[in-house]
Amino acid sequence: MDIPAEFEDKIDELTIEKRDYQLAAVNEIIEALPDNSILLNYPYGTGKTIIALLSFLAVKMQKPTAKFIFTSAREAAGLRCRQALEMGKKFGYIENLGYLYDPTGKxxxxxxxxKMYEASTVIFSPITALMNDYFEIKTKLRINIFENVDICVIDEATDILARDMSGFRTSKYFEGLFNLREKGHKFPILALSGTRDKQRANAILKILGDDTLLMQRLDLSPYETVTKIHKIRREDYIKIDQQISSQITKPIEIIQKGLGVKLSRLEIIKMSYSGALEKLEKINTFPGKLGKYQIKDEGTKNELILAFRRLFKFSHARLLLLESTPGEFLKYIEDEENKEIFKNVVELGKELVTYRVDLPKYENPEEKVTRALVHPKVYTAIDIIHEHLFRGAQVLIFTRYLALGNYLHRLLHNLGFPEVKYLSGQSTEDMRKITLKDFDEGNVKVLIFTPLGGRGLNLEAADVVIHLDITTNIDDMIQRRERARGCMEYVLVLEETSEQGKVKDYKKLIGEDDEEDEEGEEKEQEQNQEQESGEEFLPPEEGTKTL
Incomplete structure (x- = not known):
């Protein structure tokens, strides 16, 4: 298939900032269709949804009867489909295409x-609603809603994959979609991804089939993002983290022995979060199977259940310590059900209660408010926010814990910080639209996000991005980073805790070495050069902060 000659004239009518790499990608996609599927693996924030919509438009100009599907399986799949639709409306695509949004059939x-499916040119629908509708309409009406589909776009294609103990597998609803293609409806798939994990990318390619082409530009970055790893030192957090880590060792050794294989600590911890305990409890015949591992008898099963239960509790407590509020952490370890196994940790936790920190008021930093139970990352973030707001910056803050997001939002408000907003998966769609519009127009200065609050958004108005956690899925970190390009990025990490390994993985992915800045004249010279170059946003001094 070739790009029609009048395509460029048509896109000139659209209210869109056209980027050369997007138009080049559309050309490659159209040349590959309809014989090949495509995995478009471009960094997050580079406009893959725009590329998909432009591809729809190019195909429709040649084939007026063409039909398209845009689907997603993200936690907020309906939201992602709605965002794609809103983008289409904003740029004028929908006037040229016609659409059906989220056909849940209420x-x-x-x-x-x-009939709505039949009449629609583009169907924007979460994969669950799409496949449920397909099976119901096919079974009861003998109508195949996929019969004349020309392209199926899968947003965030890493969600094709579900992870289990034996590696990657196809998630349930996508498995139904791919089985449908194998039975004769061989419509091409345009899968959108931004993963930097080669194993994931190869797994997606394998699932999509031998006819799939990889279009990959991980070097693509229209704007430069500067990353600062901001280390924070708190002796009480170090001691608690070390105590929890030492408690994790014994259940891991029991699990390694019970499974008869030398798995790494990380692999076993991932197993504990992927349903290993529930699967063990369902084993009634021996030898039994836990994924690809054999459970020889009931005694081994019971030992593994106890070990996985303890491992999960300690791993979860450590995440709460490092990434949620001190109050949430203390509540968990002091719970009646957990108190016994955390008795050594509870004693150390008393230091968190007695620690006090002085926080600056926004308008008058000399005026302090003394608070207890403030996470070190929170008061460090407040210092960073304070410095950059006075220079006119807009700040994005990411956290995956609702409790921490809520707490920081309230705290900034109480300290008098201006125009602070918070979006999570619990925010209404109207609130999201208003808040994002205000941020884009500069009326919101600080915007706090949880993962569901920030999915699929381009936030180029941001000058500063602060990560309050380092997620185990490094792709999520990359997505956050590349949603707000051309910014100063701070990754807050508690020194000498289990977070430091994740920092190394993240720095490796973004192509930064792990060497510390040199001392002495060279460092001073670099600082002088920064000042002379007129950098608008200079970071606070990087390095260890002893509190």
């Missing part, structure tokens, strides 16, 4: 719903 009869 208040619609089945025949009405099937």
């Amino acid at each position: 208040g619609l009869g089945l025949r009405q719903k099937s």
Whole structure:
């Protein structure tokens, strides 16, 4: 298939900032269709949704009867589909395409719903709703809603994959979609991804089939992002983290012995979060199977259940310590059900209660507010926010814990910080739209996000990004980073804790070495050069902060 001659004239009518790499990608996609599927693996924030919509438009100009699907399986899949639709409306695509959004069929009869599918050029639908509708309409009305589909776009294609103890597998609803293609409806798939994990990318390619082409530009970055790893030292956190880590060792050794294999600590911890305990409890015949591992008898099963239960509790407590509020951590370890196994940790936790920190008021930093139970990353973030707001910056803050996001939002408000907003998966769609518009126009100065609050957004108005956690899925960190390009990025990490290994992985992915800045004249010379170059946003002094 070739790009029609009038395509460029058509996109000139669209209200969109056209980037050369996006138009080049559309050319490659159209040349590959309809014989090949495509994995478009570009960094997050480079406009893959725009590329998909432009590809729809190019195909429709050649084939007026063409039909398209845009689907997603993210935790907020409906939100992602709605965002793609809103983007299409904003740039004028929808006037040229026609659409059906999220056909969940509320208040619609089945025949009405099937007619809507038939009449729509583009269907924006979460994969769950899409496949449920397909099976229901096919079974009851003998109508195949996929019969004339020309392209199926899969947003965030890493969600094709589900992870289990034996590696990657296809998630349930996508498995249904791919089985459908194998039965004769061989429509091409355009899978959108930003993963830097080669194993994931190869797994996606394998699932999509031998006819799939990889279009990859991980070097693509229209704007430069500067990363600062900001280390924080708190002796009480170091002691608690070390105590929890030492308690994790014994259950891991029991699990290694019970499974008869020398798995790494990280692999075993991942097993504890992927349903190993529930699967063990269902084993009633021996030898039994836990994924690819054999459980020889009931005694081994019971030992493994106890070990996995303890491992999960200690791992979860450590995450709460490092990434949530001190109050949430203390509540968990002091719970009646957990108190016994955390008795050594509870004693150390008393130091968190007695620690006090002085926080600056926004308008008058000399005026301090003394608070207890403030996470070190929170008061460090407040210092960074304070410095950059006075220079006119807009700041994004990411955390994956609702409790920490809520707490920071309230605290900044109480300290008098201006125009602070917070978006999570619990925010209404109207609130999201208003807040994001205000941020884009400069009326919101500080915006706090949880993962569901920040999915699929381009936030180029941000000058500073602060990560309050380092997620185990490094791709999520990359996505956060590349949603707000051309910014100063701070990754806050508690020194001498189990977070430091994740920092190394993250720095490796973004192509930064792990060497410390040299001391003496060379460092002073670099600082002088920065000042002379007129950098708008200079970071606070990087390095260890002893409190």
